[in-house]
Amino acid sequence: MAPVTTTQRTVLAGARVVLPSGVVENGRITVDGTRIAANEQAEQATHDLAGRGYTLVPGFVDIHNHGGGGASFTSGTAEDVLTGVRTHREHGTTTVVASTVTESLDALGRQAALLSELVEQGDLAGIHYEGPFISPCRKGAHDETLLRDPDPATVRKLVEAGRGAAKMVTLATELPGGIESVRLLADLGVIAAIGHTDAGYEQTAAAIDAGATVATHLFNAMPPLQHREPGPIAALLEDERITVELINDGTHLHPSVLELAFGSAGADRVAFITDAMDAAGFGDGMYDLGPLKVEVLQGVARLVEGGSIAGSTLTLDTAFRRAVTLDGISLTDTVQAISANPARLLGMSDRIGSLEPGKDADLVVLDEEYAVVGVMRRGAWVVRPEGRL
Numbered sequence: 001m002a003p004v005t006t007t008q009r010t011v012l013a014g015a016r017v018v019l020p021s022g023v024v025e026n027g028r029i030t031v032d033g034t035r036i037a038a039n040e041q042a043e044q045a046t047h048d049l050a051g052r053g054y055t056l057v058p059g060f061v062d063i064h065n066h067g068g069g070g071a072s073f074t075s076g077t078a079e080d081v082l083t084g085v086r087t088h089r090e091h092g093t094t095t096v097v098a099s100t101v102t103e104s105l106d107a108l109g110r111q112a113a114l115l116s117e118l119v120e121q122g123d124l125a126g127i128h129y130e131g132p133f134i135s136p137c138r139k140g141a142h143d144e145t146l147l148r149d150p151d152p153a154t155v156r157k158l159v160e161a162g163r164g165a166a167k168m169v170t171l172a173t174e175l176p177g178g179i180e181s182v183r184l185l186a187d188l189g190v191i192a193a194i195g196h197t198d199a200g201y202e203q204t205a206a207a208i209d210a211g212a213t214v215a216t217h218l219f220n221a222m223p224p225l226q227h228r229e230p231g232p233i234a235a236l237l238e239d240e241r242i243t244v245e246l247i248n249d250g251t252h253l254h255p256s257v258l259e260l261a262f263g264s265a266g267a268d269r270v271a272f273i274t275d276a277m278d279a280a281g282f283g284d285g286m287y288d289l290g291p292l293k294v295e296v297l298q299g300v301a302r303l304v305e306g307g308s309i310a311g312s313t314l315t316l317d318t319a320f321r322r323a324v325t326l327d328g329i330s331l332t333d334t335v336q337a338i339s340a341n342p343a344r345l346l347g348m349s350d351r352i353g354s355l356e357p358g359k360d361a362d363l364v365v366l367d368e369e370y371a372v373v374g375v376m377r378r379g380a381w382v383v384r385p386e387g388r389l
């Protein structure tokens with residue numbers, strides 16, 4: 001006999017609610033157990049949010065994230081990973097993909113095994129391999145001695161090490177084996193992401209034709225856009241098959257460049273990511289990023305050797321607030337880029353990414369300055385809004 005479960009019905013009312021169809025003032029979200037039951041029904045409120053200027057949005061989805069809360073997804077223990085996950089959850093990110101950096105294949109295989117267990121438990125949504133198949137010319141904060149060409153057999157091995165949890169591989173598709181590897185990843189149902197690349201315009205277009213669908217942190221770690229040499233950026237921006245990752249921390253991209261890219265790709269082709277490292281939600285200091293040393297000063301992470309930017313200390317609530325208050329991006333477009341699009345890329349649109357009936361009750365309550373005052377994940381409060389609740 002099935003165990004009897006009592007589900008609690010929560011009706012959040014009186015806030016502005018951002019739905020796929022638009023913004024509803026004085027909207028209503030009904031949560032039943034772990035799911036959203038309704039987003040319009042006029043049920044009796046159990047939680048009255050009226051009169052505070054609150055906005056309810058879907059939980060954020062981060063497809064590129066190396067850690068937070070002082071802990072690393074890239075090289076940490078299971079406990080470390082959960083610390084990072086918890087930190088990002090408190091900032092509204094209810095779905096996280098863990099990103100690795102370039103390490104030896106053995107080390108990556110071991111970390112993938114650990115991460116895949118956390119995916120199985122539902123704490124992570126997948127694994128993103130960033131490196132080792134990247135260009136030495138655009139290596140960013142990756143250990144050059146461990147880089148390698150994307151030969152398809154090695155790519156397959158790494159995907160298999162993730163035991164079904166590998167969701168995305170960033171690669172420089174112009175390297176030997178690059179195009180074949182893109183085809184292989186597309187066949188395996190894993191996102192081929194173009195990044196840390198030195199490819200030109202035509203080479204990038206060929207990789208898109210082969211099945212690549214994501215641009216890893218567009219603009220960062222790739223040749224710049226030039227008027228006679230459009231390079232990868234123009235190819236990635238103009239092709240409707242590509243979703244571009246943007247790091248909206250004010251350090252990786254000048255706001256005007258971010259706005260230009262957002263406008264050019266359109267709201268349904270942008271994914272806001274953090275590319276966060278351990279210092280996100282934690283603080284300045286010395287950290288490791290895989291095998292490399294990183295110093296974080298005033299929230300900016302740089303390699304001790306060479307000074308390359310080494311990931312961010314961003315959390316997605318800050319990316320959200322910047323988009324709406326500084327970049328002039330509408331609430332619905334911001335929600336699209338921070339929740340719906342990444343959910344679609346992960347193949348999880350049936351469960352997350354919008355506040356629609358039947359989906360997981362993953363939601364964020366923002367105050368009038370767009371600071372997080374509440375986070376609910378699968379119907380349970382991670383951060384409980386204060387007041388009459």
Ligand SMILES: [Zn+2]
Nearest residue numbers: 064099130275
């Ligand atoms: Zn990264």
